[in-house]
Amino acid sequence: MQAQILNLMRELQRALGLTYPFISHDLAVVYYISSRVAVMYLGRICELAETAALVERPRHPYARLLLDTIPDLEMSGRDRAPVAGEVPSPIDPPPVCAFHPRCPHADARCRSERPELRPDGGAEVACHAVEEGRLP
Ligand code: SF4
Incomplete structure (x- = not known):
């Protein structure tokens, strides 16, 4: 049923030139239906990218973590950082980077200043x- 609905949406998109805002936690469906993706964490966009580019090279630590949750069917043996x-409470998220309690790259700036979306x-x-170029 899900596949039929997604295929119908794609057909209508092609036929009528539509744009859909499509919200999902299912990364496989997002990859199938979307040409551009906004990854959100606690209500804020942390990365906005073409879908293929995001899957190929996620930049934000949360986007990396999300993509690390996809099973590696090729069993490449690449390292995955544990979460x-x-x-934080989604009712009262921190006014700084909301991902900092879980981020392995957090520093003092992350705990005192909210990062804004910047081109990368x-x-x-x-x-x-990412802005400071200190991610591997
Ligand atoms: S805690 Fe710092 S390094 Fe980690 S996602 Fe937020 S801004 Fe980036």
């Missing part, structure tokens, strides 16, 4: 570490 820390390659990313 640590607590998710063809994407836009809200992350101090």
